Amino acid sequence: MRISQSVMRIGTVAVIAAVFAIGGIVTARADDLPAxxxxxxxxxxxxxxxxxxxxxxxxxxxxxxxxxxxxxxxxxxxxxxxxxxxxxxxxxxxxxxxxxxxxxxxxxxxxxxxxxxxxxxxxxxxxx
CATH class of the missing domain: 1.10.760.10 (Cytochrome c-like domain)
Incomplete structure (x- = not known):
């Protein structure tokens, strides 16, 4: 049971990190566009x-x-x-x-x- 909880926590952390990384990429692209x-x-x-x-x-x-x-x-x-x-x-x-x-x-x-x-x-x- 402890192993599955650890795997779930690692998976959750990985998903959150991916969301922040993708958000940073989208923000960088928006900032690259001129007015x-x-x-x-x-x-x-x-x-x-x-x-x-x-x-x-x-x-x-x-x-x-x-x-x-x-x-x-x-x-x-x-x-x-x-x-x-x-x-x-x-x-x-x-x-x-x-x-x-x-x-x-x-x-x-x-x-x-x-x-x-x-x-x-x-x-x-x-x-x-």
Missing amino acids: GDPVNGKRLYLADGCFECHGRAGQGGNFNYPVPALAQIALPVESFVAFLREAPNDMPSFSEQVLSNKDAADIHAFLSSLPGPRAAKDIPILNQ
């Missing part, structure tokens, strides 16, 4: 063609399937960059050689600066 510039982000968003599917105001659209709205993006910048690196479906992936972390952070800053969708009560035609 975004929304003006340059808008330029890149338009130049790279993101608007063709996601709309000029990040409102989303319909390509081969519904494309999500990106205005007021909820993803943290590090998750956004990771998503760009391994994009799903028909969306092209952007390697760091094609789109730097700084440029990706700039696009994220631009999307964060956009107004989100209006509430239905604020759209006159829906309230007649």
